[in-house]
Amino acid sequence: MDVEILSRLQFAFTIAFHYIYPPLSIGLGVALVVFEGMYLRTKDKHYEQLTKFWIKIFALIFGIGVATGIVMEFEFGTNWAAYSRYVGDIFGSALAAEGVFAFALESTFLGVLLFGWNKVSPRVHFFSTIMVTLGSMFSAIWIVVANSWQQTPAGFKIVGKGMNARAEITDFWAMVFNPSSVDRILHVWIAAFLAGTFLVLSVHAYYILKNRHVEQSKKAFGAILIIATISALAQLVTGHGSATGVAENQPAKLASFEGHYDSLAVADMYLFGWVNNAKQEVTGVKIPGGLTFLLYQNFTTPVKGLNAFNKNDRPSQVNFVFQTYHIMIAIGMALIGLTLLALILWWKGKLFNQRWLMAVFSFSVVLPQIANQVGWYSAEVGRQPWVVYGLLRTSDALSENVRAEQVVFSLILFTLVYMILFGLFIYLLNKKIQTGLEPHGTNKEYAPTKLTSK
Amino acid sequence: METFLNIELGTWMFLVIGAVFSGYAILDGFDLGAGTVHLFLRKEESRRIALNAIGPVWDGNEVWLVIGGGTLFAGFPKVYATLLSAFYTPFILFLVMLILRAIAIEFRSKETMLWWRKLWDITYSVSSTMVGFTLGVVLGNIVIGIPIDQNMIFKGGLLDIFNPYAILTGLTVVALFALHGSVYLVMKTQDKLADRLDYISKIAGMLFTICYVLLSIATLIFVPHVLDDFKETPVLFAIPVITLLLLLNERRLIVKKKYWLAFMTSATLTSLLLVTIAIGLYPNILISNIDGAYSLTIANSSASQKSLGIILTFVMIGAPLVLVYTLFLFRTFRGKVVLDEMSY
Numbered sequence: 001m002d003v004e005i006l007s008r009l010q011f012a013f014t015i016a017f018h019y020i021y022p023p024l025s026i027g028l029g030v031a032l033v034v035f036e037g038m039y040l041r042t043k044d045k046h047y048e049q050l051t052k053f054w055i056k057i058f059a060l061i062f063g064i065g066v067a068t069g070i071v072m073e074f075e076f077g078t079n080w081a082a083y084s085r086y087v088g089d090i091f092g093s094a095l096a097a098e099g100v101f102a103f104a105l106e107s108t109f110l111g112v113l114l115f116g117w118n119k120v121s122p123r124v125h126f127f128s129t130i131m132v133t134l135g136s137m138f139s140a141i142w143i144v145v146a147n148s149w150q151q152t153p154a155g156f157k158i159v160g161k162g163m164n165a166r167a168e169i170t171d172f173w174a175m176v177f178n179p180s181s182v183d184r185i186l187h188v189w190i191a192a193f194l195a196g197t198f199l200v201l202s203v204h205a206y207y208i209l210k211n212r213h214v215e216q217s218k219k220a221f222g223a224i225l226i227i228a229t230i231s232a233l234a235q236l237v238t239g240h241g242s243a244t245g246v247a248e249n250q251p252a253k254l255a256s257f258e259g260h261y262d263s264l265a266v267a268d269m270y271l272f273g274w275v276n277n278a279k280q281e282v283t284g285v286k287i288p289g290g291l292t293f294l295l296y297q298n299f300t301t302p303v304k305g306l307n308a309f310n311k312n313d314r315p316s317q318v319n320f321v322f323q324t325y326h327i328m329i330a331i332g333m334a335l336i337g338l339t340l341l342a343l344i345l346w347w348k349g350k351l352f353n354q355r356w357l358m359a360v361f362s363f364s365v366v367l368p369q370i371a372n373q374v375g376w377y378s379a380e381v382g383r384q385p386w387v388v389y390g391l392l393r394t395s396d397a398l399s400e401n402v403r404a405e406q407v408v409f410s411l412i413l414f415t416l417v418y419m420i421l422f423g424l425f426i427y428l429l430n431k432k433i434q435t436g437l438e439p440h441g442t443n444k445e446y447a448p449t450k451l452t453s454k
Numbered sequence: 455m456e457t458f459l460n461i462e463l464g465t466w467m468f469l470v471i472g473a474v475f476s477g478y479a480i481l482d483g484f485d486l487g488a489g490t491v492h493l494f495l496r497k498e499e500s501r502r503i504a505l506n507a508i509g510p511v512w513d514g515n516e517v518w519l520v521i522g523g524g525t526l527f528a529g530f531p532k533v534y535a536t537l538l539s540a541f542y543t544p545f546i547l548f549l550v551m552l553i554l555r556a557i558a559i560e561f562r563s564k565e566t567m568l569w570w571r572k573l574w575d576i577t578y579s580v581s582s583t584m585v586g587f588t589l590g591v592v593l594g595n596i597v598i599g600i601p602i603d604q605n606m607i608f609k610g611g612l613l614d615i616f617n618p619y620a621i622l623t624g625l626t627v628v629a630l631f632a633l634h635g636s637v638y639l640v641m642k643t644q645d646k647l648a649d650r651l652d653y654i655s656k657i658a659g660m661l662f663t664i665c666y667v668l669l670s671i672a673t674l675i676f677v678p679h680v681l682d683d684f685k686e687t688p689v690l691f692a693i694p695v696i697t698l699l700l701l702l703n704e705r706r707l708i709v710k711k712k713y714w715l716a717f718m719t720s721a722t723l724t725s726l727l728l729v730t731i732a733i734g735l736y737p738n739i740l741i742s743n744i745d746g747a748y749s750l751t752i753a754n755s756s757a758s759q760k761s762l763g764i765i766l767t768f769v770m771i772g773a774p775l776v777l778v779y780t781l782f783l784f785r786t787f788r789g790k791v792v793l794d795e796m797s798y
């Protein structure tokens with residue numbers, strides 16, 4: 001395999017793995033603010049137990065998120081040196097802002113959040129929880145701005161020619177508020193709220209099924225269900241905003257979403273289907289003219305198709321983009337249905353007796369995770385063959401001196417380490433969940449000194 | 455070229471990045487060093503106390519690396535590209551070590567089996583040491599120069615990177631961090647454990663002195679271009695002399711049990727070492743040993759003036775904030791470590 005494929009694989013693998021954790025941190029952060037805020041307001045010991053329990057899970061998730069995140073920053077330089085030179089003037093300032101304004105905030109207050117329960121006053125602790133959550137949301141802003149700039153570059157000029165060509169910043173705010181930034185930041189934030197809230201919902205649904213911590217779990221489930229429902233509905237709005245933006249700025253990507261080839265035709269919307277890229281055919285169930293309607297509110301306006309682009313300038317993995325995009329939407333719809341149903345049953349006071357629904361919620365944690373993953377796959381593969389849309393090709397972005405065997409070595413290393421890491425993460429997460437909430441007043445040690453066995 | 459207080463923005467950026475990496479070396483330096491000496495603590499309780507001494511702060515310390523990387527990327531994109539792709543393998547190892555270290559800290563105390571804790575203790579100690587070592591190797595190479603062609607592309611191989619000078623620099627960094635970390639741990643512990651760490655810090659101090667003297671001799675012999683700047687401005691010779699005096703004084707302070715002063719001294723030593731290197735490099739950043747004309751300099755590899763202005767503005771706003779957070783954090787967790795229900 002060549003360096004390009006290997007480097008793309010490595011970047012895709014390391015970022016996809018990393019991306020399990022930050023959205024969970026952001027969403028769990030919001031849940032922690034709710035639990036701790038409720039505790040401070042009501043002095044209800046149940047909320048204290050909930051806060052302490054979720055802090056420990058937060059610690060586990062956050063730690064892995066930080067460790068796998070540093071890899072991403074360095075990989076721009078190690079594997080994508082030409083890219084780094086090309087975009088450094090722009091991308092660098094977003095990355096620097098992320099470090100100075102977001103990471104410093106979240107990681108310092110994290111120390112107080114995790115270890116300060118008995119060291120600072122409840123108010124200061126609550127303040128730290130809010131700062132960590134805000135910090136993680138700020139970091140999402142900057143990294144999504146940087147990625148959005150790759151999708152819809154703005155506020156720059158090209159200096160130099162050939163190998164020495166690079167983008168130079170001309171207008172910082174135009175770069176930050178490039179055409180896709182705001183839609184995508186909101187979309188990513190809400191996706192993160194869904195990831196975190198569904199983890200909370202699934203654990204407490206499990207406790208209710210197992211008849212453990214029932215009182216606490218009902219309180220937690222109710223409070224978090226409200227946030228999850230609002231997020232699921234809001235995601236429909238931001239998703240639509242994003243898609244409209246893609247239609248305007250990245251028509252080849254939009255055409256790939258629906259496997260739309262013919263520019264003179266009205267575009268359909270598929271519920272599901274399969275794209276044959278060679279024959280330029282889609283087999284599946286569709287709403288005729290559905291995409292046209294979503295974009296232009298009529299059934300007659302044609303939509304630019306893939307054939308309007310040179311073969312070298314449009315994505316080659318059309319079916320992959322189609323499938324990932326449709327899985328994301330299907331999950332989004334499922335989350336709306338699930339949360340609304342639960343909300344109605346809760347309203348009627350029947351929610352927690354529906355054992356089947358609690359069972360569904362126990363497993364629901366994977367849904368936003370899958371949606372987050374495939375959503376990014378379609379966004380990133382849909383941008384190909386460009387690393388910076390319309391400006392720099394992925395194949396021109398590599399490190400000139402790095403050889404295939406070096407990338408094979410690092411790819412194997414990351415794969416091994418991440419597999420072990422993931423196994424341990426699931427094991428310890430499950431253990432924490434099985435241990436459950438600590439009864440109030442028993443200061444059972446988080447990590448006992450006494451060893452049990454060899 | 456735009457200037458601020460009569461100094462070019464590129465030079466300001468060079469200073470800022472140097473300051474951020476100094477901050478990183480001082481802060482993460484002590485928790486990496488704590489990792490290096492971890493296995494020399496025998497009892498389970500001692501190890502837990504030592505781990506919790508860095509528990510609330512290590513993550514914040516590591517953020518300085520992220521900021522350093524970000525400002526280097528932003529300020530000198532070409533240096534970032536050449537440096538990271540040139541040192542591909544060392545940086546990949548460095549990243550894997552950072553991951554292993556983070557999970558070792560996070561996981562070690564979560565199970566009560568002896569083998570489990572042993573496994574993560576070893577992982578924690580080895581990875582902490584290797585992080586300092588790989589950074590030292592990269593630093594050593596930056597000092598002696600690397601094969602870079604006229605297109606700013608690295609032309610060497612792995613063996614060019616793991617040369618004796620670079621390895622000696624790596625060992626020096628490990629010894630410095632071990633000294634810095636063990637002095638930090640003495641301040642955070644009491645009784646027998648503090649005595650043990652006091653003893654460890656004395657050994658680390660001795661090892662660092664040996665490494666520093668050897669490295670200085672090696673520099674004079676193998677890296678003549680570092681001498682050039684010093685010859686031009688002889689007063690700069692004061693810096694390495696001060697470094698050595700401070701080092702000897704630090705060892706005296708440890709004997710006198712003035713640990714806080716000793717800790718501040720090794721912090722100063724750390725930044726002085728980087729200052730010495732920065733003076734030797736200026737105005738170059740990455741020196742080409744193929745042809746000096748191919749070197750990456752502040753002038754030929756910085757971001758645009760506009761971009762530099764933006765980043766320096768960020769730093770001016772952000773630096774006081776980061777300082778306040780850091781002081782708040784260290785104040786909150788001042789004093790000796792006491793294990794509680796939330797400890798690692």
